[in-house]
Amino acid sequence: MKVIVLGGGASGLMAAIFASQNGNDVTILEKNNICGKKILITGNGKCNYWNADQSLEHYHSSNCELLDKIISEDVKRQVLNFFDSLGIVPKIKNGYYYPYSNQATSIQTSLILQARLLGVKIETEIFVKNIVKDGNKYIVETDKNKFIADKIVMAMGSKAASKTGSDGYGYELLKKLGHLLIKPLPALVKLNGAGNYFKKWAGIRQDVRVKLLENGNFVKEEIGEIVLTDTGISGICVMQLSGLIARGLDLNKEEVVIINFTPWLTDDALEFVSWMDERDKKVKNRSVTELLDGILNYKLVNFFIQKSQIKNNATWESLDNHKKLILAKNVVAFEQKIISTHSFEEAQVCSGGIPLTEINILTMESLKSKGLYIVGELLDVDGDCGGYNLSFAWISGMLAGQAISKENFNDKSKTS
Numbered sequence: 001m002k003v004i005v006l007g008g009g010a011s012g013l014m015a016a017i018f019a020s021q022n023g024n025d026v027t028i029l030e031k032n033n034i035c036g037k038k039i040l041i042t043g044n045g046k047c048n049y050w051n052a053d054q055s056l057e058h059y060h061s062s063n064c065e066l067l068d069k070i071i072s073e074d075v076k077r078q079v080l081n082f083f084d085s086l087g088i089v090p091k092i093k094n095g096y097y098y099p100y101s102n103q104a105t106s107i108q109t110s111l112i113l114q115a116r117l118l119g120v121k122i123e124t125e126i127f128v129k130n131i132v133k134d135g136n137k138y139i140v141e142t143d144k145n146k147f148i149a150d151k152i153v154m155a156m157g158s159k160a161a162s163k164t165g166s167d168g169y170g171y172e173l174l175k176k177l178g179h180l181l182i183k184p185l186p187a188l189v190k191l192n193g194a195g196n197y198f199k200k201w202a203g204i205r206q207d208v209r210v211k212l213l214e215n216g217n218f219v220k221e222e223i224g225e226i227v228l229t230d231t232g233i234s235g236i237c238v239m240q241l242s243g244l245i246a247r248g249l250d251l252n253k254e255e256v257v258i259i260n261f262t263p264w265l266t267d268d269a270l271e272f273v274s275w276m277d278e279r280d281k282k283v284k285n286r287s288v289t290e291l292l293d294g295i296l297n298y299k300l301v302n303f304f305i306q307k308s309q310i311k312n313n314a315t316w317e318s319l320d321n322h323k324k325l326i327l328a329k330n331v332v333a334f335e336q337k338i339i340s341t342h343s344f345e346e347a348q349v350c351s352g353g354i355p356l357t358e359i360n361i362l363t364m365e366s367l368k369s370k371g372l373y374i375v376g377e378l379l380d381v382d383g384d385c386g387g388y389n390l391s392f393a394w395i396s397g398m399l400a401g402q403a404i405s406k407e408n409f410n411d412k413s414k415t416s
């Protein structure tokens with residue numbers, strides 16, 4: 001059986017490897033000069049390829065109940081066994097899996113090697129332009145030649161980080177083949193805030209608790225290190241909320257994050273005032289600035305003092321209750337309105353994609369077009385930071401490849 005895998009990223013390589021079993025003739029068409037370019041930049045070049053905690057709360061989709069059926073115990077075991085069989089030794093930190101080499105190239109090269117060992121043909125620097133269904137076959141038109149296939153696997157990725165090759169063209173091809181598309185939006189991305197003070201806090205990193213409010217209603221909270229930028233906020237805890245925020249903004253909802261810069265202490269401004277009263281009694285003869293030193297980054301202290309309109313050398317005692325409360329609110333409940341996200345180019349992934357309701361969730365085969373399989377980020381699944389997006393790429397690629405191999409096996413047993 002002739003199988004063409006369109007896109008040689010994480011999910012495409014996985015699909016090709018599993019589809020090549022049982023004598024299938026598998027070819028990957030990849031527009032870059034090498035497969036798996038995006039894998040190389042994952043996890044800051046170390047590739048966080050899996051997470052021990054695969055619970056559903058770390059994934060986002062319009063059809064989470066279907067996702068739950070895809071990520072079964074058996075599937076998780078198979079993916080881990082597969083990486084073990086490639087010779088990848090995991091370095092596991094708080095459940096986050098990296099190759100022991102600490103190098104993403106270990107994952108990329110071992111996948112390419114495995115594909116080649118199994119006889120997968122890899123055609124690079126070839127751009128897929130169009131797909132035409134012709135009876136039971138697919139004709140794949142490229143900038144070089146045409147390919148005819150019995151099965152095709154769409155693995156062209158999302159719109160995120162187009163410098164690595166994926167630019168959203170796969171969505172367009174799938175729409176032409178009759179699929180619906182849930183609007184792709186940037187996720188795991190920095191946020192732009194409303195305000196004119198960002199130059200003052202740019203570069204500061206601080207451990208925080210961030211709560212997301214949508215139209216005033218609590219949605220989700222995250223704890224971790226925030227990175228204050230010259231247009232707003234970033235850091236893993238912020239990026240985890242960014243997909244929800246992008247979707248909310250797209251629906252014209254008001255998105256506000258409440259940042260507590262002293263998450264170890266209290267979320268309550270009045271309690272913070274009492275804590276400062278005690279601190280002022282204990283640590284004597286200090287200005288407010290000096291009292292906050294040791295709790296917060298000094299640049300952030302200066303920012304809060306200015307924002308609360310407190311004089312530089314004012315003492316805590318000299319502030320009236322109103323001023324104390326303003327300062328406390330800035331420190332433990334800083335309200336930051338979000339106006340937009342950074343671009344797709346800067347996003348790690350996209351939310352949205354082809355709905356899971358349009359595929360057979362056991363095989364990833366399209367319900368609209370027989371013989372067409374859809375895997376990876378093209379589908380309406382995105383995950384938190386922590387290895388979830390690659391996890392889904394491996395899982396969906398493996399399921400599609402296995403289904404194709406199984407079908408060939410069944411065909412062969414019928415004819416023998």
Ligand SMILES: Cc1cc2nc3c(=O)[nH]c(=O)nc-3n(C[C@H](O)[C@H](O)[C@H](O)COP(=O)(O)OP(=O)(O)OC[C@H]3O[C@@H](n4cnc5c(N)ncnc54)[C@H](O)[C@@H]3O)c2cc1C
Nearest residue numbers: 007009010011031042043048128157165376377387389390
């Ligand atoms: C900076 C960054 C860091 C990340 N870190 C992590 C991490 O640590 N852990 C994690 O789990 N996830 C991480 N991700 C997300 C993860 O890399 C992706 O979710 C995953 O690679 C998606 O796999 P995919 O196969 O769907 O798409 P891709 O890996 O994007 O592969 C799609 C492939 O299709 C090719 N292609 C596209 N269009 C065409 C065409 N017309 N013709 C031919 N070929 C085409 C592309 O060149 C590309 O090689 C990160 C992403 C980024 C950008």
